[in-house]
Amino acid sequence: MAAIIQVEGVSKEYRLGVIGNGSLYKDFQSWMAKIRGKEDPWTKIGAVSKFGKRDRFWALKDVSFEVEAGDRLGIIGRNGAGKSTLLKILSRITAPTAGTIRMRGRLASLLEVGTGFHQELTGRENIYLNGAILGMTKADIDRNFDEIVAFSEIESEFIDTPVKRYSSGMYVRLAFAVAAHLTSEILVADEVLAVGDAKFQDKCLGKMRDVSLNQGRTVLFVSHNIGALAKLCNKGILLEHGTLTATGEAAEVIRIYENSLENN
Amino acid sequence: MKAAGNASTGDWDIVITAKDKLLSFDFKELFQYRDLIKLLIRRDFVAVYKQTILGPLWFLFHPIMSTIVYMFVFGNIAKIGTDNIPRPLFYFSGTMLWTFFATTLQKSSDTFIVNAPIYGKVYFPRFSMPIVYAVNSFFTLAIQFVCLLAIYVVYLVSGYSFHPSWWLLATPILVLQTALLSLGIGIMVSALTTRYRDFRNLIHFGLQMMMYVTPVVYPMSEVPARLKPLVMLNPLTPVMELFRHALLGGGEGNLTLWAVSLVETAAVFWLGMRVFNHNERTFIDVV
Numbered sequence: 001m002a003a004i005i006q007v008e009g010v011s012k013e014y015r016l017g018v019i020g021n022g023s024l025y026k027d028f029q030s031w032m033a034k035i036r037g038k039e040d041p042w043t044k045i046g047a048v049s050k051f052g053k054r055d056r057f058w059a060l061k062d063v064s065f066e067v068e069a070g071d072r073l074g075i076i077g078r079n080g081a082g083k084s085t086l087l088k089i090l091s092r093i094t095a096p097t098a099g100t101i102r103m104r105g106r107l108a109s110l111l112e113v114g115t116g117f118h119q120e121l122t123g124r125e126n127i128y129l130n131g132a133i134l135g136m137t138k139a140d141i142d143r144n145f146d147e148i149v150a151f152s153e154i155e156s157e158f159i160d161t162p163v164k165r166y167s168s169g170m171y172v173r174l175a176f177a178v179a180a181h182l183t184s185e186i187l188v189a190d191e192v193l194a195v196g197d198a199k200f201q202d203k204c205l206g207k208m209r210d211v212s213l214n215q216g217r218t219v220l221f222v223s224h225n226i227g228a229l230a231k232l233c234n235k236g237i238l239l240e241h242g243t244l245t246a247t248g249e250a251a252e253v254i255r256i257y258e259n260s261l262e263n264n
Numbered sequence: 265m266k267a268a269g270n271a272s273t274g275d276w277d278i279v280i281t282a283k284d285k286l287l288s289f290d291f292k293e294l295f296q297y298r299d300l301i302k303l304l305i306r307r308d309f310v311a312v313y314k315q316t317i318l319g320p321l322w323f324l325f326h327p328i329m330s331t332i333v334y335m336f337v338f339g340n341i342a343k344i345g346t347d348n349i350p351r352p353l354f355y356f357s358g359t360m361l362w363t364f365f366a367t368t369l370q371k372s373s374d375t376f377i378v379n380a381p382i383y384g385k386v387y388f389p390r391f392s393m394p395i396v397y398a399v400n401s402f403f404t405l406a407i408q409f410v411c412l413l414a415i416y417v418v419y420l421v422s423g424y425s426f427h428p429s430w431w432l433l434a435t436p437i438l439v440l441q442t443a444l445l446s447l448g449i450g451i452m453v454s455a456l457t458t459r460y461r462d463f464r465n466l467i468h469f470g471l472q473m474m475m476y477v478t479p480v481v482y483p484m485s486e487v488p489a490r491l492k493p494l495v496m497l498n499p500l501t502p503v504m505e506l507f508r509h510a511l512l513g514g515g516e517g518n519l520t521l522w523a524v525s526l527v528e529t530a531a532v533f534w535l536g537m538r539v540f541n542h543n544e545r546t547f548i549d550v551v
C-alpha cells in the first residue's frame with residue numbers, strides 16, 4: 001500500500017513567554033529604551049525562562065515518517081513531547097517552521113468534541129453544523145443522520161430541542177456520535193476520549209477500529225492511555241522532546257516507551 | 265471526492281509547507297465549504313434573534329431612530345441641505361449603507377480574536393468567517409431596503425416625483441464594493457489585533473472619524489470647496505453619492521471618481537487578504 005500521509009523534515013519553533021507586550025504603546029516604550037541604551041521598562045523581574053536567555057523553543061525537530069492508508073497510528077510520548085503540536089500541524093491549525101507534509105484525501109481533526117456547537121441551536125442543527133465544521137458536506141450528513149442519532153442514544157424527542165437543555169452526558173454523546181461518523185479518509189484524534197464514560201469510550205474506540213478495518217480509513221491517535229492505544233493501533237511512533245525516536249509496530253513502540261519510562 | 269483507501273493513484277490532495285505563497289488564495293476550497301458557510305450564517309442569525317420578540321424588526325430600530333435624530337440635528341438645527349431629496353429618505357439611505365459598512369468592518373476586525381477557540385481546534389478556510397459577517401450584515405441591509413421602499417411609496421402616493429437614473433443598475437456593484445472595502449480594512453485590522461490589542465480600541469474611534477468624511481448626513485454639494493479633496497479621498501464617498509443618486513436622484517454620478525474608488529477598493533482588499541492569509545498560518549501560536 002502507498003503512503004497516504006508523508007511527513008518530511010517537519011520542525012516547529014515556538015516563541016516563549018509574552019510575545020511583544022501585546023500593546024503598541026508598551027512595545028514603543030521598549031523600543032525607545034533600546035535605542036537610547038536604557039533598560040527596557042517592561043522587562044519582567046525574574047523572567048528568565050528555563051531555557052536560559054533563549055526565547056525560542058523547538059517543539060518538533062526534523063520529524064519524518066509515513067503513514068499507509070488504513071493504518072491506525074498511535075502517537076506516543078510524555079507530556080510536552082510535541083504530540084499535540086504534530087497533530088495541529090497535520091490539521092492545518094498552525095503552519096510548520098520547516099518541512100513539508102503531503103496527504104491524500106480529506107482530514108478531519110478531533111482535537112476536542114463538539115467544536116462549534118451552539119447552545120441556542122437544536123441537536124439536529126448542531127449535528128449539521130458540527131459535521132460541516134469537521135469537513136462533511138450536507139449530503140454526507142443527510143445520509144448518516146439517522147445513524148448518528150442512533151449512535152448517540154439520545155431519545156428522538158430531544159433531537160429538536162436546543163442543546164442547552166441537554167444534560168452534559170447527552171451533549172458529549174451527540175458530539176461523539178458526529179465524530180464517529182465522519183466521512184474523511186484521515187481521522188486525527190487527540191485525547192478526546194478522555195471525557196466520555198468508560199462504556200461510551202469503548203464504543204467509540206470500537207467504532208474507530210471498525211471504520212479503519214472495514215473502510216480502509218486512516219486514524220492518527222494520541223493518548224496517554226496505553227490500554228486504549230494497544231487496543232486501537234497497529235502502528236506507532238514515539239516522540240521525545242520533539243524528536244522522533246522510534247517507529248514501527250504499535251506493540252513494539254509501546255514497549256520501548258514503557259522501558260524509557262522505567263529507566264527515568 | 266475520493267473513495268477511502270484509494271490512495272495509490274493521483275496527486276497529493278493537501279500539501280502543507282513552511283512558507284506561504286504570495287497571492288495564494290484558494291477559491292475552490294472556499295466553494296467546497298459552502299455548506300459550512302451557509303450553516304454558520306444561519307447560526308449567527310438564529311443566535312441573535314431566537315430570543316427576541318421583535319426578531320428581525322430590530323434591524324429597523326437603529327436606522328429609524330438615527331434618521332429621526334439626524335432630521336432634527338442636521339436638518340432643523342444645522343440646516344444642511346439634502347440635494348432636494350426628502351430628508352427621511354436622504355438620511356435613511358445614508359445610514360443604511362453606512363451601517364452595512366461599519367458593521368461588516370467591525371465584525372470582521374474581530375475575526376481572529378473571537379474565533380480563536382474554534383480556529384484552534386479545526387481547520388476550515390479562515391476567510392469563511394468574514395464572509396459570514398458580510399452576508400449577515402447584508403441581510404440587515406436588505407430588510408432596511410424594504411423599509412426604504414415603504415417610505416418611498418408614501419412619498420409617491422402623496423404626489424412626490426423621483427428621478428432615478430440608469431445608475432440604478434449599478435447598485436448591486438455599489439453594495440458589493442462597500443462589502444469588499446469594509447472586509448479589506450476589517451481583516452487587515454483583525455490580523456493586526458492578534459499582535460496589538462490597541463487596534464481594537466481604535467476601530468470604534470476610526471469609524472466615527474471616517475463617518476465625518478463620508479457623505480452620510482450631508483451631500484457632497486454642501487461640502488465647502490477647500491474640504492472637498494479630503495472627503496473625496498475617501499473611497500466610500502463616491503459609493504455613497506452614487507447609491508443615493510441611483511435610488512433617489514439628486515446629486516450627480518461621477519464616473520471618474522467612482523473608477524478611482526474602485527481601484528482603491530481593490531487595492532485595500534488585496535492588501536487585506538495578503539495580511540490575513542499570512543497571519544492565519546501561525547496566529548494561533550500567540551493568542
Ligand SMILES: Nc1ncnc2c1ncn2[C@@H]1O[C@H](COP(=O)(O)OP(=O)(O)OP(=O)(O)O)[C@@H](O)[C@H]1O
Nearest residue numbers: 014015016059078079080081082083084085086549
Ligand atoms: N503556542 C505555544 N507557544 C509556545 N510553546 C508552546 C505552544 N504550544 C505548545 N508549546 C510547547 O511545545 C511543547 C510541546 O507541546 P505539545 O502540546 O505538543 O505537547 P504534547 O506532547 O501534546 O503534551 P501532552 O501529553 O501534555 O498533551 C511543550 O513544551 C509546550 O509547552
Ligand SMILES: [Mg+2]
Nearest residue numbers: 083084085190
Ligand atoms: Mg497534548
